[in-house]
Amino acid sequence: ILNVEQSPQSLHVQEGDSTNFTCSFPSSNFYALHWYRWETAKSPEALFVMTLNGDEKKKGRISATLNTKEGYSYLYIKGSQPEDSATYLCAFGFYNQGGKLIFGQGTELSVKP
Amino acid sequence: KAGVTQTPRYLIKTRGQQVTLSCSPISGHRSVSWYQQTPGQGLQFLFEYFSETQRNKGNFPGRFSGRQFSNSRSEMNVSTLELGDSALYLCASSLDSRANVYEQYFGPGTRLTVT
Numbered sequence: 001i002l003n004v005e006q007s008p009q010s011l012h013v014q015e016g017d018s019t020n021f022t023c024s025f026p027s028s029n030f031y032a033l034h035w036y037r038w039e040t041a042k043s044p045e046a047l048f049v050m051t052l053n054g055d056e057k058k059k060g061r062i063s064a065t066l067n068t069k070e071g072y073s074y075l076y077i078k079g080s081q082p083e084d085s086a087t088y089l090c091a092f093g094f095y096n097q098g099g100k101l102i103f104g105q106g107t108e109l110s111v112k113p
Numbered sequence: 114k115a116g117v118t119q120t121p122r123y124l125i126k127t128r129g130q131q132v133t134l135s136c137s138p139i140s141g142h143r144s145v146s147w148y149q150q151t152p153g154q155g156l157q158f159l160f161e162y163f164s165e166t167q168r169n170k171g172n173f174p175g176r177f178s179g180r181q182f183s184n185s186r187s188e189m190n191v192s193t194l195e196l197g198d199s200a201l202y203l204c205a206s207s208l209d210s211r212a213n214v215y216e217q218y219f220g221p222g223t224r225l226t227v228t
Contacts (some may be wrong), residue, residue, distance in 0.1 A: 002125065031213055032213045032214045033142065033216070034216065036219075037158075041217075042221075043116075043190065043203070043219040043220060043221050044156075044203070044219045045207075046216030046217065046218070049214060049215065049216050051214055054157075072197050089155075089156065091156075093213030093214065094213070095204075097169055097213065098144065098161050098163060098168040099144045099146045099161040099163070099168070099169065099205075099207050099213050099217065100146070100158055100161055100169040100171075100213060101146070101158060101213055102158065103148075103155050103156040103157075103158075103215065104155065105155040106155060
């Protein structure tokens with residue numbers, strides 16, 4: 001059974017705090033690692049898709065890194081804002097498996113003003 | 114560009130019945146994946162269709178089936194509904210055949226309640 005593990009399960013921070021989450025995945029048959037943000041009552045929204053070891057992506061205050069050899073990815077949010085409150089999901093894509101993604105359970109972030 | 118649409122948004126069915134859910138992908142997207150989300154289980158992959166062919170299937174019983182039409186619209190069917198099938202069903206579309214290296218665009222989901 002292939003598992004994608006995310007930690008922590010939930011996080012409560014104050015506005016302005018920086019935070020980071022971890023996603024652990026199998027290092028074999030790796031093809032892609034996705035990060036999504038899922039706000040309540042909305043659809044999951046793609047943040048990043050990373051495919052190369054050592055890859056780093058950035059979008060505004062959010063950035064992500066990838067280590068395929070050891071099987072982990074970090075998502076960083078700098079200066080959290082209340083609008084960053086959401087569940088952050090990572091998903092693992094297998095080599096030669098089309099669009100199949102295995103999702104982690106997510107990290108629920110709550111940012112208090 | 115219109116996003117992914119799913120119909121219906123909400124559905125209440127009785128145990129033993131069957132249900133069909135519909136998903137229209139973003140125009141030009143040929144890959145459609147279906148996921149089930151239940152509390153405590155997260156998003157579970159059901160199956161993926163590309164060019165009218167099922168390309169991948171998750172670990173779900175045969176009561177769960179799907180198909181894709183020539184216009185890339187997809188339907189998912191669940192027969193002989195069980196209480197445990199109550200969930201949010203999401204579909205996602207992606208541009209290319211190597212769909213897992215492209216971001217997936219999710220629809221709003223269909224909330225199915227089985228009583």
